[in-house]
Amino acid sequence: MSEAPHEVHFALAEFDRSQLPPAQRNLQGDAFREAVREHLSEDFLTHQGAAEVIVTQDRITIRWTDSAKTKSLTEVGIGFLKQGDHDKGAGMLRHALERQPDDHDALLNLGMALSDRGELDEAVELLRRLVTLDPSHARSWVALGVAHSRGKRQEEALQAFRKAVALAPQDGYARMNLGAALSQTGGLVEAIDHLRKATDLLPANPQPWFNLAVTCEETGDFIQADQAYQEVLRLDQAGALGQRAEQARSRIAERNFRKSGGGFRGDAVAYCLGALERFEGMPRAEVQKITFEIAMLGSRGLDVNHPGEQYTLRSIPGKFSGLHLLCIEYVGFQIIDPKVDIGFDLSAEFAAARRMHEGDSKRR
Amino acid sequence: MPLHPAAQQMIRKVEELSGKPVHVMEDPQIKVMAVATPARGAAPAHFLRYRPGVESLDYVIVYQLGFVERQFSLPPEMRMEVVASPDEQRSGIEAMGLQDFPQDFAKAMVGNLVTQLRTYSIGCRVDDMIRNDMPELRTQQEESIRTQLAENNRALAPEIREKFPKPLVDANTVMNAAFALRWSERLQDPRHAVAYRALGCEAKARELLNALADLPAGPEHDPDLIARWAEVVGLREAFHFAPHSQF
Numbered sequence: 001m002s003e004a005p006h007e008v009h010f011a012l013a014e015f016d017r018s019q020l021p022p023a024q025r026n027l028q029g030d031a032f033r034e035a036v037r038e039h040l041s042e043d044f045l046t047h048q049g050a051a052e053v054i055v056t057q058d059r060i061t062i063r064w065t066d067s068a069k070t071k072s073l074t075e076v077g078i079g080f081l082k083q084g085d086h087d088k089g090a091g092m093l094r095h096a097l098e099r100q101p102d103d104h105d106a107l108l109n110l111g112m113a114l115s116d117r118g119e120l121d122e123a124v125e126l127l128r129r130l131v132t133l134d135p136s137h138a139r140s141w142v143a144l145g146v147a148h149s150r151g152k153r154q155e156e157a158l159q160a161f162r163k164a165v166a167l168a169p170q171d172g173y174a175r176m177n178l179g180a181a182l183s184q185t186g187g188l189v190e191a192i193d194h195l196r197k198a199t200d201l202l203p204a205n206p207q208p209w210f211n212l213a214v215t216c217e218e219t220g221d222f223i224q225a226d227q228a229y230q231e232v233l234r235l236d237q238a239g240a241l242g243q244r245a246e247q248a249r250s251r252i253a254e255r256n257f258r259k260s261g262g263g264f265r266g267d268a269v270a271y272c273l274g275a276l277e278r279f280e281g282m283p284r285a286e287v288q289k290i291t292f293e294i295a296m297l298g299s300r301g302l303d304v305n306h307p308g309e310q311y312t313l314r315s316i317p318g319k320f321s322g323l324h325l326l327c328i329e330y331v332g333f334q335i336i337d338p339k340v341d342i343g344f345d346l347s348a349e350f351a352a353a354r355r356m357h358e359g360d361s362k363r364r
Numbered sequence: 365m366p367l368h369p370a371a372q373q374m375i376r377k378v379e380e381l382s383g384k385p386v387h388v389m390e391d392p393q394i395k396v397m398a399v400a401t402p403a404r405g406a407a408p409a410h411f412l413r414y415r416p417g418v419e420s421l422d423y424v425i426v427y428q429l430g431f432v433e434r435q436f437s438l439p440p441e442m443r444m445e446v447v448a449s450p451d452e453q454r455s456g457i458e459a460m461g462l463q464d465f466p467q468d469f470a471k472a473m474v475g476n477l478v479t480q481l482r483t484y485s486i487g488c489r490v491d492d493m494i495r496n497d498m499p500e501l502r503t504q505q506e507e508s509i510r511t512q513l514a515e516n517n518r519a520l521a522p523e524i525r526e527k528f529p530k531p532l533v534d535a536n537t538v539m540n541a542a543f544a545l546r547w548s549e550r551l552q553d554p555r556h557a558v559a560y561r562a563l564g565c566e567a568k569a570r571e572l573l574n575a576l577a578d579l580p581a582g583p584e585h586d587p588d589l590i591a592r593w594a595e596v597v598g599l600r601e602a603f604h605f606a607p608h609s610q611f
Contacts, residue, residue: 006513006517008559009522010520011526016561019562036562043554043555059522062559064555
């Protein structure tokens with residue numbers, strides 16, 4: 001049997017309306033196209049192979065594959081979703097469900113796809129059907145919980161995630177989602193417990209680490225939070241989570257910095273003043289080179305709360321503490337582009353340093 | 365690669381019936397899968413040319429020789445062929461709505477349609493013979509039929525149909541629909557006929573299939589079968605039957 005897909009195109013205008021039930025023969029526009037699609041799709045429902053009927057403004061396209069050696073409709077639909085073709089994937093899975101309404105894979109994958117697209121009511125309806133058909137499938141409960149959560153139904157989401165964790169305590173995704181839902185609803189202590197387990201079960205996934213970090217930060221456990229953010233940076237340095245972790249680490253560092261120095265920091269003023277003196281008269285490109293090198297070095301976080309001189313640069317000789325470099329970076333960006341936010345507010349220290357520097361200049 | 369015994373047997377049968385050898389050869393020049401040229405006059409042999417690399421070669425050879433076999437299984441005085449006088453050609457051109465096209469093109473189009481008429485109608489008989497008497501070729505036959513069905517589907521594309529007059533397109537589509545309906549039933553796969561049903565071709569295609577059922581399958585009835593099909597597709601005035609020319 002041929003494995004090649006069959007494909008036929010013909011003009012919508014040539015469709016014989018007498019093929020439709022009498023009540024549909026005078027339909028126009030989208031209603032007509034949908035009636036044609038439904039009618040033609042029925043011809044394929046009794047066959048095992050995959051089929052697709054597309055009715056556009058002026059054309060009907062039918063594609064199908066033979067059954068024995070080819071994938072099921074559901075498999076083809078999931079394949080489309082994996083390729084990022086939501087419309088084709090969802091269409092194929094809907095077709096699979098018309099053929100077999102209790103197709104678990106079709107329900108799960110279509111439900112998740114619709115949830116991802118924000119079509120939450122239909123997603124929840126499909127996923128509810130799925131957990132009714134098979135209440136023992138933890139992943140289905142997770143998907144239902146995610147759809148609820150996206151729809152701001154946190155109580156329903158929590159219930160679904162709890163069900164998933166009860167069914168599959170070793171499922172890292174179930175733990176991660178339950179932890180995140182608890183974190184959002186104020187159950188921080190319980191959330192941390194589940195998120196820690198999630199990081200054990202999914203050690204290479206930055207998401208549970210991030211969720212854990214955020215939750216620890218909310219509880220005031222900045223040490224644990226910073227460690228978890230570091231792990232996120234290690235796993236996803238260039239990604240969106242990595243960037244957010246970087247910002248969070250700066251936030252924590254600044255908080256610790258302020259806390260340890262009682263607010264205004266004289267040492268930072270001194271470093272800023274030194275940087276102003278260093279950059280005075282220096283070509284802009286040179287300032288940029290030094291500043292960017294520190295920014296790159298700092299992309300994994302500079303330890304501003306450790307006084308030791310632990311960093312070196314290619315562009316400036318010597319050893320530097322984290323706070324020293326941060327002050328040079330801050331001053332550098334004030335010269336190159338003051339709009340840049342380095343994620344650490346040294347404006348007061350910089351202002352003081354500038355006043356001192358201007359006074360020095362006048363004296364000179 | 366040696367031919368399947370069923371194909372070799374068919375070659376021997378045609379050679380015995382006609383008294384002339386059959387030469388089977390590759391021909392990269394031909395556009396169709398294969399073509400049989402029966403011997404006429406002093407021609408020393410029947411020639412069967414096939415496109416290199418053609419799939420299901422044994423079936424293709426048997427199918428082509430099936431037409432020759434039907435012709436030569438009749439006594440010489442009963443062997444008929446389809447011919448068209450200039451008036452009939454004009455009539456065919458008008459019936460197919462080709463009056464405004466260049467004459468040579470219009471003639472060629474009608475000629476192609478008459479060839480389709482003959483090969484599809486009698487081809488049904490040949491395919492029945494292969495299906496019933498040569499089960500060893502059934503896989504090849506079905507493979508080749510599926511290829512033909514797919515090729516016919518391509519002709520339904522709007523950008524192709526809109527280039528030709530409706531009567532011509534309709535005649536071609538109805539014959540393709542008959543082919544699709546017949547084989548969708550035999551292959552137990554009605555999907556092959558869905559597009560033709562959607563286009564409203566089923567009733568006329570059934571008329572063609574009814575002619576197959578109504579008329580006896582023997583080769584002596586082939587002209588009647590061709591004539592019945594020609595009535596349905598509007599080509600009855602485009603040709604006549606004449607005794608098979610030996611020259």
